[in-house]
Amino acid sequence: MLSARRQAGGRTGTGSLENDRSHRQRTTGGTAPLSVVIPSYNQVNHLPVCLSAFLAQVPQPSEIIIVDDASTDGSLDVARAFSEKFSLIKVIEHSANQGAPEALNTGLHAAAEEFVLFGAADDFPLPGLVGTGVDQLKQHPSAGLFTAEVALIDADSHVIGYRPAFLPTWSAKYLSPSKVSVLLENGDNFLSGSANIYRRKLLLEIGGFDTVLGSFCDGYASRLLALRHGFCFVPTPLAAWRIIPDSISHKTASQHGKNMETLSLALDKWIAEDMRGTTNGYAELFELRWRFSVLRHMLLNGPFEVDMIMDTIGGSSFDRRIVSLLCAMPFAKVTLLLGWFTIKKKPVSLWALLFSGIRRITLDVLRRPRIDKYVQEINGPTNW
DSSP, rough: OOOOOHHTGGSSSGGGOOHHHHHHOOEEEOEEEEEEEESSOOOOTHHHHHHHHTTTTTSSEEEEEEEEEOOOSSHHHHHHHHHHOOOOOEEEEEEEEOOHHHHHHHHHHOOOOEEEEOTTTEEEEOOOOOHHHHHHHHHHHHOOOEEEEEEEEEETTTTEEEEESSOOOSSEEOHHOOOOOOHTTOOOOOOOOEEEEEEEEHHHHHHHHOOGGEEEEHHHHHHHHHHHHEEEEEEEEEEEEEEOSSSSHHHHOOOOOHHHHHHHHHHHHHHHHHHTTTSSSHHHHHHHHHHHHHHHHHHHHHHOOOHHHHHHHHHOOOOOOHHHHHHHHSSSSSHHHHHHHHHOOOOOOOHHHHHHHHHHHHHHHHHHHHHHHHHHHTTTOOOO
């Protein structure tokens, strides 16, 4: 849980902020041609941490646009306080709550720079995200976007894991559209929203974020740009993603009916792209992985039953008998069910997961203490 100090005010008050001139004297790396867009809805406790982390980036982004989606908890006051102290921070206010996808598009159309990053108010960047991402996109002008590894942190601000589950490359590299098509055969969750930096012009060309896709709107846009233009990837954690029960991403992932509705909408779009020759048969793989993801969240969060499982993932009469048997187990049923469908459906390459896991275990001894230290510092009572 967040400390009592932050809940009582902590870094949300204007008195905790340095003035713009003093802060810029501490960050001598100049600015990068990057607009940061932060949709915010009732994030009074997390927003100061997010903004502080972006202000600490070297170089800083040219502008930070906070899109307040009609917050009712004091978040807007926090945004205004930061905006008054730091000239690069701008605030856009929605008069009524419109949802995150609309807030993303509001920020996109307000952004002025060549590159744009969309940060969740309850997540934050790790050192090097802005500089590394912009440099990579400048070096590879055909790339549609940049991304990197993301550290998963819990409610107590401790590192508990990393994403993506398998690494598309083990060194900093531009991956062409043809390479992306091959990578999609192994898995597709290597575009982590918290670390994505888009080439704004190309994102606008595809119409920005499709609001009918809800929380998957950025997942669709990033995959489509990667398939059309390729992307840059750096296998280093450059952003932190909070895994907490009341986060939007966690709540959305647990809504079975809504997720199946989103699958239908997204599948229609991928089938259309397949017909255009953009995605080379990706629609079928996407459906399999989406269904497996919905199944995983269902099993981990419950409740579930045999019919619900089979409707979600599909399978033969033999699969149904196995599922019925495993559901009747007094223990380890979730692990056994996930294991069965992982082996049977093969949603991702098990070899890719294995090798990525071995690499992470080896590197984690060196990098986890450094990341943990920064995460604790940026979430602590530091004054800005």
